[in-house]
Structures are given as C-alpha cells and as structure tokens.
Amino acid sequence: MTKITDVAQKAGVSVTTVSRVLNNRGYISDATRDKVYKVMKEINYQPNELARSLFRRKSNTIGLIVPNVAHPFFSELTYYLEHYAYKEQYKLLLCNSNRDVSKEKEYIELLKQNQVEGIIMGSQVLEVENYLNLNLPIVAFDRALSKNIPVVTSDNFLGGKLASNLLIKKKCKDLAYVYGGIGGPHHTALLATDRYQGFLEGMKTRKDQLSLQTKEMNSSKTANMVEELAGFLEMNPTIDGVFASSDIIASAIIQACHLLKKAIPNDIKIIGYDNVELSTIVTPPLTTINQPLEKMSELTIDLLIRQIKGEKVSFDNSFPVSIVERGTT
Amino acid sequence: MTKITDVAQKAGVSVTTVSRVLNNRGYISDATRDKVYKVMKEINYQPNELARSLFRRKSNTIGLIVPNVAHPFFSELTYYLEHYAYKEQYKLLLCNSNRDVSKEKEYIELLKQNQVEGIIMGSQVLEVENYLNLNLPIVAFDRALSKNIPVVTSDNFLGGKLASNLLIKKKCKDLAYVYGGIGGPHHTALLATDRYQGFLEGMKTRKDQLSLQTKEMNSSKTANMVEELAGFLEMNPTIDGVFASSDIIASAIIQACHLLKKAIPNDIKIIGYDNVELSTIVTPPLTTINQPLEKMSELTIDLLIRQIKGEKVSFDNSFPVSIVERGTT
DNA sequence: ACATTTATGTCAACCGGTTAACATACAAAA
C-alpha cells in the first residue's frame, strides 16, 4: 500500500501540499494539483479512509440491522437503503440479527466500536433501554422502539382496516388473521399491533355476523409454512377470508389452498401485506397492502443523517398505505 | 465517547495496563483485570476499532458487491455470506452495483480505501484487468472473472444438461431457453454460457426432432417480465418446454402461461434455476436446478479468508447441482 | 539468599492521515 508520503516524495512536494490537494484546502496551483494527481494515479495511491475517519471522528458508515436479508421485504428495504445511503456518501454495514437477542446485542456493540454514525433498526428484540442507552442516532423501521426514537412506519392501522373492509365487502364471514411467528418479518409477540387493531376496527360494524381466528406461524421455511397452514385451514374449513401479515405468508396460504383444492378467490379470499415483488408472481397474483417502501427508505436515511448532523427530527413518520387489488380477492 | 485514557485514569492504572487487559498480553493480575473491566462497564467504554484497525493494518471487513440484493438469489446469498463472515469475525460492507460500470468501479475504490481485506464479487461488469490490478484477495461468485481469480460456482453445464434431459424425457419438442437480460441475476451478454451449453448438450442425441428458441429478457420488474414473456409465448405458441436461467424468470413464465391459459405441466413444462425459497411458493411449485447455496457461501468466505492469510487457494471450485422435480414438469 | 516469575509503570514510536501555526517567496495590486 502506498501512502501519502510516497506521493509527496514522488511528486517532489510536501505531505502538507498533498493533503491540501486531497482535501481542497488552502492555495494550490493548477500545476501542482495536476502533478499530485498524476503521481497518485501512477503509483495507484488510495487514501486510507481508516486514518481519515479516525482523525475526523467521522466514519461515514451506517449500521443496518435486519432480522434476515433473505426475506423479500427486508431485501427490498436493504436495496433502497443502500441506494439512498450511497447517494449521501454513506456506506452500509449489514447485520442479520436472526431475531437473536445476543447476536443483536453483539452487533450493536460491534457497530459502536466501528464508529458507525447511526443505526437503522429493522429488527428489534432487545428491551427498549438497550436502544436508549446507545447514545447514537437511530431510526427504527416499522418498529416502534420507544417514544424517544424516530420511527418510520406505514399506517398499519389503516392497512388492517382496508383489509377487513375489503374482505367484508366481498362477503367473507369467517375471517382469519395470520401473522409471522419467530421466522417471519413481523414478529411482534403480542397481537396488539396496529395492523391487527385496524383489522378489528374494520370488522366492528358487522361484528355479530363475523367470526375471527388468529394464527401465529411457527415455521420460517416456506415449504414448512405451507404445510402448517394447510393444517390450520383443514382444522378450520369454514374460513373464507384471510389477512396475512406479510406477502410471504399470504403466498404460503395460497399454496396451502391449492393443496386443499380450495378455489381462490371463490372459496377463500386472501390479502397480504407489503406488496413486494413476489406478490405479482404468485398465482393468482396477490391482493395486498402496499407500503411506499422506496419513499420510506429515503426518509429513513434522511432522518438518520439529519440526526447525525445534530438536527432534531420528528419521532413519528407514518406513510399512507393503499390496497392493491389483484387476483386473490 | 470515552477513551482508553479515561479507563486508565478511573481505574488508577496506566494506559499500557488497560491495553494489556484489552489484548490479553503480558502479565495481569486478576484483581487489576477485574477492576479494569469494571471501569469499562461503568463508563461504557468501547475500544475504537478504527484506531485498532489502523494500527494493526487489519480491518476485519469484507466487501460484498452484488448486482441487486433485492433479487432473491442474491439476498439468500448475502444472508449466508453474512452468516459465515460473522462466524469468522468479519463484517460485511454491502454494495449494490446495479450492473452499472461506474458504480461498480467507484465501489471497488471505496472498498480499497476503506481497507477491506477482500472482496466478494457477485457482480461483474468491468473488464477483467480492473479486477486483476486490484491487488486484493477476491472471490468471484458464480462468475468466471479470469483464470487467476478463484471462483465458486456450481456445475452450470450439468445443470443445463439435467434440464434438457428432463424436458426431453417428458416429451417436449419445442424448447426455449430464457435468460436474464440486464435486470436478471445471470447477465451474460453472450449465450455462450455453461448453462446454455449444457442444455444444448442434453439435446444433442435428439437434435433432429427438437427445436430451440432463445429469449433474452429486457425487463427487470416482475410485472413487466410477465407481460414480455406472454408476448413471447404468444408469438411462439408451439413451445412446450422452457428452461429459465433463474427461478424468478421461471416464475414469470408460469404467470404468463396462466394469462394465456396454458396448462402447466400439460401444455408446457418449465424448469427454473437456483432453487430459491420462491420456487416452493409459486403455483405449481417450480421444478428447478438446485445449487447448494449455503455450502457455496461457506466456501466463498473460507477461500477469501485463506487468501487474506496468504494461503494459496484453488481457482476452480465447482459444486454439484441436482434437479428438484416439483409441479412444473 | 538469590534467581525467577509476576505485575505494573514510563516513555516513545507507530499506524496514515489532517491541520493549525508560522515562515518564506514571489507575484500582482494599490
């Protein structure tokens, strides 16, 4: 590895001059600037960002913690986050928490030690205090960590409501809410999520004519999910309308219905959540709740960077959702 | 941020002693060690890894360049790579190249400047020389950069051959090979890929009784792919066997067939490639060529780390593939 | 009683840059 002194020597100038060229500071003649750049190219010099970051106390790095990038929702999210981070000259350190408390803890420590300037939490398994004591800019994605940490979400309550409204409009009577267990993206041990609450809200007016089951998924591999869901539907053969907490789960439900020879949407209607690419490629294509993922990602990066700059940002950043009707309703 | 001098002061010991505790070197009494650790916890001290990395000339960071993490194949790959990197105490800097020459170039520079110890290339758009002059350990994933760069692949030739063998066994006559264009994961402008060659090889014995079309995809969004493929199949209504270069494309073909009311597998048979989670969740579930992605990822990390350690590694690392028969054949 | 081992400290150099302060030199402007 060549270093700045090599450049200086070869260009016949002082290290200070090279540094001035590198950082566009002070007076530099065009001749010198060109000469320095030429030498840099010649000896293939690349400034050591570790050293620069150390001195500047600025790493230009963001830590991203997600449960599992392999999950379509998080892989799309990660893609957009990387896109906007890059645009703002930030790089991304990727961490899969696997929803494992100790791994998340270790990763958070690692990120701090590596002087990341902020963390985006797509995962959340630790107790709230752990995040509050972090003393680092954080943005929580679709996960309300606490009142004191900015969170980017979509209107989950409305999403749930839109789902039940549509199912009811389509004459479904026996509803089910299926949500991600440990493996899914939307792990929230309690049912008391906005999504579910919204779904309930939408059922309110016709409550007496409707029934509702809830089902938490245990498996995470899709093949197993299909099996598990087929079992569930077999046990509850009257279910004619399902709201799933993610498109993956909804797709597994579709698959389970095919196994059981239930016709979609005639015998049973299904609504997913997220509107990931997957939803257009299953059969029939999935009716789902769309979150404006790209815009949300953009704001996430923006909020994080503004916090890094020391600005105050709003804690509650909710985006509108919409229902995308496709073939499963 | 607290630093090592703060710890030393508060613990009433010298900085050297704290460093010795931190790095387990030299003689340290249990009493001192405990005291130092206690103080670290008290003042919430985290060693600055930038400073340590700088001194050690070792960043413990790996750069990963993929075309697009949102693509299921790459998101699963990324997941496994992260898993094994973490296990070996390496962290991952994630880069999406978007198959953009200048972005890939910039990212490679950025990675070098940030002192990554090696790069995993899941993407490849630059000319070979660019990678050779890198002077950094590289492993290419499923992409033969050059004879001088270790590559981890699966037996693409066999994969292609297995595909045509099965289609022929199932009495298909009019075959098609559909491969990813600019948006897909397997962009290789030329048809002269092992996969395609293997497919041809499998057709050899019955060449006179078979026909073959090739189709390059132009779109990248699944919705557009479906449309494009429906058009293609409509133009070529006799096609009864399709081999796709990825499961995503295969899934889009399934969808196109539904649109055109072609029965799968009766009217037309489809084989995908990769065996990603997606393949079990489409209808009918996809027959596909399985690559042992997890094992391949593990070896990728292993090869990279061994290069980092200065060991020589084998350039050609091909894994066996197998065909997984599901509902589309 | 003396040699070793253990435990800690002081000091300075180093990793690869950045930067402030100050000095010098030459050119153009007032």
Place this chain on the structure above:
DNA sequence: TTTTGTATGTTAACCGGTTGACATAAATGT
C-alpha cells in the same frame, strides 16, 4: 514602495489506540 494574495514548506500536535524497550518492585521458588 508597500501591501496583499497566492503558493508552498516545516514542524509539531492530534485522532485513539498498540507495542517494544526498559525499569522497578513484590511475590515465589530453590
């Protein structure tokens, strides 16, 4: 002619750690 602006150099401190050399002292072993 004096001032000012431009261009570069020298030196040293600094970012936050690590490490080797060397010194000192107490505890332990023989």
